[in-house]
Amino acid sequence: MTTSPNCSFPPATVTGLPRIGPHRELKRALEALWAGTIDEAAYTDAAHSLRVGAYDRQRELGLAADYAIPGDFSAYDQILDVAITTGIVGEDPDGTDLDEYFALARGTAEHPPLEMTKWFDTNYHYLVPEIADERTFTARPQRLLDLVAEAREAGHRIRPVLVGPVTLLALSKPAPGAQHEPLERLDELVAVYAEILAALHAAGVEWVQLDEPILVTDLDAIGDAELAARAGDAHARLLSAGERPQVLITAPYGALRAGLAALLAAGPEALGVDVSPATRAVDPGWLARLQTADFGTTRLVAGVVDGRSIWAADLAAEYEVLTRLQDGGRDVSVSTSTSLLHVPYTVAAETRLPVDVAGWLSFAAEKLTEVEALAAALEARSSGAADPTGVRKPAFSRSARAVRTRAESARVLNPEVRARTAAIGKRRVRTGSLDERRLAQEALGLPVLPTTTIGSFPQTPEVRRARAALRDERITEAQYRATMEAEITEVVRLQEELGFDVIVHGEPERNDMVQYFAEHLAGFAVTDHGWVQSYGSRCTRPPILFGDVHRPAPITVPWSRFAASLTDKPVKGMLTGPVTILSWSFVRDDVPLSTAAEQIGLALSDEVAELEAAGIRIIQIDEPALRELLPLRADDREAYLEWAVDAFRLASIGVEPGTQIHTHLCYSEFEQVIDAIDALDADVTSIEAARSRMELLASLDPAEFDRSVGPGVYDIHSPRVPSVDELIGLLEAALTHVPRHRLWVNPDCGLKTRRYEEVRPALENLIAARDAVRVRT
């Protein structure tokens, strides 16, 4: 083996950057390309400017000068990129055909897209490659070579970033009918990676980055030790296969266990680890394991700056950590714990944040400065400077000020909230057993197979316009309210006309099920430009939780009360649960998530009490993200599920036995969380089930889950209108698992993203199917 060691590893680097563009240029270019309003050349130009812009910014901030910076651009998804580059999917021999690329990502009339799922415990979603037994893997390095050449032309050296072979296979799934588990084909894939590395070496590339986040998880099917052994072995083979660039292996999103020794034994030139404060808190032994590990000649790339939180780093504390890692003569570079893909571009773009809060934040641009400052101080220390941190005084001072003012802020710590949570204690049991509650809830007068929706109705252009107009102060609050009430009136009438039993108000006033609550709860801030990529061209703007949470005024009560005034049928109040609010927000790092969840649960319990007092006798608390925050390590899961369930129960506990609590979960994979769902102690649980054709219901053993269930029969993720017969089939399938008196009829999620042209006929068919099934016994 030979490498090209003519370029040493940078003292300061990041493992990846946001790629959607500071003004979501990539989103716009992609959507214009797909809509046919720009051609491929115009799209390519836009992507080119974004890439070079990112390289230039790193140079301005002192991270690029003579070093290889990450070349981590992706037009849609980095897993799809590497699946094509290794020949796992796609037919184009070069692997650069954009039409094919987007066809795989988005589907075509003939072929569905690849399945999409969450990337570790983040809110990024990747495409799941499917591997057929007969597929031969092939090296298609052209896309990477093009990136390298483009960067060179602009005066930059990049290190191409690829998802590593172990992670790639661990996240892939067997194609339908395939006999082999993807990981069985690791040897074969390593040979292809070796070819790709050789091609990059031949093109003069000095460094390559291979991301192996799977090594911070307990891959349940295999376990940490076995996975580490296979990964160590694979990388040892890859690194000794032939001519190649120097290699940085990274392990973001958590602490390595067996993987640390295994990767070090493989001997990459650099190893990037997540040693952020958050990860050190989850695994208190992690820093010591790093300090005692034998790095040999491997450079430690210490990700002390958290790549996924939005808080300014405590530079003095992180400098301390770095000095401990450096002691013993280890070569240390400073980096981020993960790619900065998960944070917005810059705090500087936010002009409407409270000034004190803005001073506590660091987005991608500010994090680059933090990394550079830490590296400069560490270098000064190595060369014996008396006051190493003094070389970056402005950065260290900003950090110290942020840490101090945040700790002292009255916005952050609210003694009233603390006193209330301290007083509630641990007992969170509803009044009345499930059976007693069932009896009390007969007063609701619901028929057999009660029928409802999950909450939202299509958001019409008028509704969106009114929201924008209110934001820009072009209409008054009263005008806005009138528009919303008109919409609610229509939605209630429609449900009555169609024959729904439990009516919703339709959620027209909500821009988003989490942001809406964040805007109405004290302790949250919302940004104007803080977009992060969710998948492909889709971005979200997570709210920022910065302080203790309380509810200054009723949030949903007036809307629900208005809806109830329009109908004699029961109206269902609609709230987003504590875990989902946390999961889709940027969270605090100064209190445990469990504390924040408890505060949100308490604030929601105030809302629940007021809804009940207003005569709302059915209240749904959505927790579609319950499974999303599930820790990557098995032994952290129990504690998580305990506080998650506690927070939900806190929100819902105060109601009378006759008030019915519903919850809604979007997913259908229940393993690992079924006991927790039961422990929520909701009277009715609605779930996504249409796509799996009710198969998941088999896992709801009535002996263990004796609750009412609403398995979604209308798949709202597709524009398709299901036929009456199809819906009857699904309801009958559901009845083979769920006793008739416990079955609810509903779509599988909110209707917000659909149009009335689809929703109306689909709901008509839903009611017709229900009526047909009701009369059969």
Ligand code: GLN
């Ligand atoms: N109540 C919400 C809605 O109907 C639930 C959305 C969701 O589960 N994602 O829009």
Ligand code: ZN
């Ligand atoms: Zn849902």
